[in-house]
Amino acid sequence: MAAPRRPRQHSLPTQVLHAGEEPHDTDAPVVTPLYQSVNFISEIGRSDSVRYPRYGNTPNAEIVQKRLAALEKAESGLLLASGMGATACAMLALLRPGDHLLACRWIYGGTRRLLTEEFASLGIDVTLVDPEEPRAWRRRLRKETRAIFLESPVNPTCRVIDLRPVSYVTQENGIALVVDSTFASPVNFRPLEHGADVVIHSATKFLNGHHDVVGGAVLGTAPYIEEVRQKMIMWGQAPDPFACWLLERGLKTLDVRVQRQNHNAMRIAKWCAERREVRAVSYPGLPDHPDHEIAQAHLSGFGGMLGIELTGGGRGADRFIRKLRLIRHAPSLGGVDSLVSEPRHSSHTDLAADERAKLGIPDGFLRLSIGLEDADDLIADIEQALH
Ligand SMILES: Cc1ncc(COP(=O)(O)O)c(C=O)c1O
Numbered sequence: 001m002a003a004p005r006r007p008r009q010h011s012l013p014t015q016v017l018h019a020g021e022e023p024h025d026t027d028a029p030v031v032t033p034l035y036q037s038v039n040f041i042s043e044i045g046r047s048d049s050v051r052y053p054r055y056g057n058t059p060n061a062e063i064v065q066k067r068l069a070a071l072e073k074a075e076s077g078l079l080l081a082s083g084m085g086a087t088a089c090a091m092l093a094l095l096r097p098g099d100h101l102l103a104c105r106w107i108y109g110g111t112r113r114l115l116t117e118e119f120a121s122l123g124i125d126v127t128l129v130d131p132e133e134p135r136a137w138r139r140r141l142r143k144e145t146r147a148i149f150l151e152s153p154v155n156p157t158c159r160v161i162d163l164r165p166v167s168y169v170t171q172e173n174g175i176a177l178v179v180d181s182t183f184a185s186p187v188n189f190r191p192l193e194h195g196a197d198v199v200i201h202s203a204t205k206f207l208n209g210h211h212d213v214v215g216g217a218v219l220g221t222a223p224y225i226e227e228v229r230q231k232m233i234m235w236g237q238a239p240d241p242f243a244c245w246l247l248e249r250g251l252k253t254l255d256v257r258v259q260r261q262n263h264n265a266m267r268i269a270k271w272c273a274e275r276r277e278v279r280a281v282s283y284p285g286l287p288d289h290p291d292h293e294i295a296q297a298h299l300s301g302f303g304g305m306l307g308i309e310l311t312g313g314g315r316g317a318d319r320f321i322r323k324l325r326l327i328r329h330a331p332s333l334g335g336v337d338s339l340v341s342e343p344r345h346s347s348h349t350d351l352a353a354d355e356r357a358k359l360g361i362p363d364g365f366l367r368l369s370i371g372l373e374d375a376d377d378l379i380a381d382i383e384q385a386l387h
Pocket of ligand 1: 082083084085108110111151155180182183201202203204214215216332
């Protein structure tokens with residue numbers, strides 16, 4: 001007798017639509033209904049089955065949590081109220097007063113302040129590491145070190161960090177490797193396949209992709225995610241059901257959106273690289289990018305984000321932004337509409353110009369978040385603004 005057929009494992013383009021779904025009965029709605037309710041009738045005589053939005057277990061949160069876990073190939077996942085909420089609770093679940101954290105120097109400005117100011121005030125010591133220094137992670141390790149935190153690709157410079165050598169250090173020392181993968185989304189990179197233990201996303205960006213939801217996500221093992229959930233409950237960082245519902249809708253198009261953003265960003269990066277008004281282009285898909293080989297080996301796509309440095313410096317950058325018509329000036333990223341931001345006035349505004357320059361963000365540096373418009377229209381907009 002023929003062996004019973006095992007159900008086919010769906011791949012990512014199908015998972016973004018269906019992972020985590022229950023089998024549908026006749027008449028069931030195709031779209032998950034929005035349960036915009038704070039209260040759910042509880043079972044009498046049990047305390048473990050209480051549903052409450054702050055506990056992160058509403059039906060709209062649970063389906064997205066299962067879907068994201070499937071996309072990142074994680075045992076479990078949790079949705080939170082923002083990317084910052086996700087990072088804060090993910091790290092609070094790993095660190096105690098007296099512990100030490102190694103964090104990459106190249107991280108989003110908000111995360112840097114969270115770690116170096118807020119966590120320092122909780123008695124957690126944080127060392128910022130230059131990842132280009134030889135054996136940087138190993139040399140900074142202390143017996144109190146509990147985790148390494150990094151971001152890849154890096155906001156806003158689009159540098160790509162090779163996780164393998166970092167994961168050898170975390171595995172040998174029994175500590176956690178935490179990766180903020182916001183810039184990549186699971187379409188372009190899945191850090192758990194490369195030695196990470198925990199993945200963080202600002203779901204505000206590519207995961208939702210429509211500029212209308214603030215959210216965050218943490219993915220990892222089931223016992224760890226349970227600890228993150230406890231922090232989320234106590235610090236009040238759970239998302240609202242409507243945000244989860246919108247996020248589920250946004251996720252359905254994640255694969256097609258990111259594929260198009262990858263394509264558009266590559267075209268624009270190549271075009272900008274030929275212009276004399278552009279001193280440098282930072283896009284991992286270009287052969288002269290310092291991490292091109294790592295990106296080629298580990299990413300499934302080079303992403304929708306790119307950095308350009310204009311020859312006209314800070315004033316030239318301000319002038320350029322003022323002349324753009326299609327690409328709008330706004331601080332977020334990863335959505336369907338193309339945006340431009342100047343990190344010296346947004347994510348890295350608290351650093352002095354020379355400190356920013358050392359991080360690869362000189363005055364005149366602009367971060368472009370490429371959306372779904374036609375690439376030729378975007379190029380035409382950039383061209384008229386450069387004139
Ligand atoms: C890489 C990265 N991580 C985390 C965050 C924080 O996300 P949120 O704004 O959703 O709190 C951001 C925000 O820009 C980011 O760019």
